[in-house]
Amino acid sequence: MARDAPSIDAYGDGGFRLSGARHEGSVLIVQDKARPWPVTRLADLTPEALAPVLEAGPREVEFVLLGLGAANALPPRAVREALSKAGIGLEFMDTPTAARMYNVLTAEGRRLAAGLIAI
Template identity: 40%
Template sequence: MMTDIETPHLPRPALIDAYGNGGFRFGGMSHRGSLLCFPDGIWAWPVTGLSELTTSSLEAAFARAERLDFFLIGGGRDPWVLPERLRDRFARASLTVDAMPTGAAVRTWNILLAENRRVGAALIAVD
């Protein structure tokens, strides 16, 4: 389930202005569905729930690991724990990961982006 990393939805990072109703608002646009956010752009991400969170669906993060200091995963409305297999994969990539509800991940993304930090985020859309 690799995302097309050649075609970003937005070719730059942007603050997330709003989330909910199954999508996000950022960069003067509205997107329905989940997102992968990086310093080099924002992509549509086909993941709709935690059961689809795999090393394959996160491959774009691992491919950028050397250019990131932090990676956030917003997994929906409720707190959750990152499965050990994924935690191990992030550790092998030497990439610090934090799992949290989508709202907290959006707020953390915005803060770290405003601080010019090298951050990435996988944000699962919530209703």
């Protein structure tokens, strides 16, 4: 992985294995640090839930990759608008695809954040 970004080794059973360590529940990875994320479903996704991404800004995060659970869905308008206003791009997909994409993009050295809803 580029820099010190954690790798996503596995997902499922309500959590993730990041660089060998199990994390229960959803995770938010910003500036190569994973933290618990209180978003368990799309309805929980708000600009406030992405505050660490917005605070990092576009110099540290060129875009956020959202894994929205088992199905792909459109993130809430308030989230899309907050990221756009901050100059941070947005990519969204189901969590399994986002987990795989995260590993590819961090290996390329991309400056991204990831918000992944556990499945």
